[in-house]
Amino acid sequence: MEQVLRKVSQEYQALNGTDIERVEGKYVKDADWPKWLHIGRPVLIENYFAFGRDEPGEEEWTDDWLVDTLGSLPLSIAVTPDGEADALKVHSDGRTYFVEPLTEQEDIGTFLASFQERASEEDREVRYLQSQNGNIYNASIEETELRLLQDHIPVDVPIVLDSLGTAPDAVNLWIGDRRSVTSLHSDPYENVYYVVRGTKYFTLFPPTETFLFDERLYPHATYARSPTGALQLHPSHPVRHPPVRWLSFDPARPPSGTQPIHLTLRAGETLYLPAGWNHYVSQAGAGAGGGEGVCVAVNWWYDVQMRGMQWVWLALLRRGTRYLEDDAEVEEEVGEEARERDVPGAG
């Protein structure tokens, strides 16, 4: 299996290299989107307002505008000690956990003010609006958390909708600063990613290179507040939260055989990130006047095409060297292994 994957990966590299198509927004034709979906490689579109309308005016997406628009609405904010949400962390028990952030409710004004304070104090907690559950639009929830933004962000990118035949599963808002990073992972979604303010830095690896990463099962944990209010890692119940399979990745040392693609997405630019592509994301904020502040982005997640071969191939590449193992058997084994261990919170 590994030999097969190695050859697939090398042939893909030989054919595609690491070049990423860059297109000026005004030259994007309707026929381009279906072509891009077919090719399944990232495309960066400059000056492309995926909103389906004019470039946001100067007054929009500033801190003041966000406060005016969202008022005192409670928003879900991901809190971590270091900006690493959904990441692998070594706990004081010596084990490595897959750790989810603590989620706290905060209004937008309090949330944005926290970035001013943080500028002077590096060791403060890191807050990131990144609930990733369709916080603007969600195909299965009527009243989303950020429904007040629906007047400003369309429910879909019409040409992508036409190409895939379905509306997005989720439309998300992301607000954070340079201390927040998203660890390497892939999603089973076609992703249209638009930066409103600030800059996002992507490191990308095609699905054909997934098998080259060290992927393991890690017990699940979340951050929680101690009685004194400090953030601490809290291992989860291993049956209710079974171990999570996750890649480990150090941006300074991509695995041998991979060809990382580095891509900077600036305000006003849109990235088409195809389903199954592994991405590591960091960011730089921008104040209303261009100074340090937050990065604001919106993304549309469309279900991947289930007919044809795309799903079958992505499943093969995602499972990699485990492709021939029986899914049910794997899960069973994992569950038992976890139950046998003396994991805090179990039973």
Add this chain to the structure above:
Amino acid sequence: MEQVLRKVSQEYQALNGTDIERVEGKYVKDADWPKWLHIGRPVLIENYFAFGRDEPGEEEWTDDWLVDTLGSLPLSIAVTPDGEADALKVHSDGRTYFVEPLTEQEDIGTFLASFQERASEEDREVRYLQSQNGNIYNASIEETELRLLQDHIPVDVPIVLDSLGTAPDAVNLWIGDRRSVTSLHSDPYENVYYVVRGTKYFTLFPPTETFLFDERLYPHATYARSPTGALQLHPSHPVRHPPVRWLSFDPARPPSGTQPIHLTLRAGETLYLPAGWNHYVSQAGAGAGGGEGVCVAVNWWYDVQMRGMQWVWLALLRRGTRYLEDDAEVEEEVGEEARERDVPGAG
């Protein structure tokens, strides 16, 4: 490797079944073609005149019209004893060969007249206009054999051109009757196949099932005329015509594990046959008045998308269990093996 292919094939079957999308031509939207190319499954379009213009008039594509239009132009006709061109045949030396037809030049009137004679005599030679080299349009030849048909058949299907970004590599005319069959094979082309007159019968297998067929290397041969004018199999020079890798397939006995898709394409209907799909084709003729006669079809072959993953996957599926073998080594071995054998015509 075989286990990998077996699982891929089963997952593909589970996800896609054997249903083929059928669409009424007038409901085909521009956005449908790029979607079909992305899904990569056959689509049958009823009443769809891929010619990019109105349905051919009653006077067109009859025997008389063809004779009027093509006059005394010499055309390449494939001649076989039994209608099996590009097929596996056991020779009197006991070996199985991959046999190409004899090609003879004939004007359209003589060619069409042969079908009248044949009706009364089953054991006559079978003639098939099927040169498959872009006989109407060819990207690398200016003066094609059937250039006189260029006024009646457009050089491309505009919406497919838009989706793939390149004009067809070849546009072919096919004229034959019920005795001509095309043995099971796949092409590295996106294929738009349009029946003008008569009926084509397709048996299809997705690229994921290719490995289930018995594929072997066969020495090459062609039919040639003996001094008395009879057709006889003539083994080729094994260095100039190295052995050909071909599938063996008996339509009555599809291999275990495959799920054949049977599809009838009638006059006025168009089939999108995706690159890499294995197809076995037979046909029924229709006279000018609908009686027995010839089947007339046109097809557009577009180069498959080389960027992205499609080519890599199709190469894996085409090579199947041989995927991990080194191409150069395989070819070298084959060449030597052929040279060592005492093949007539060698040296």
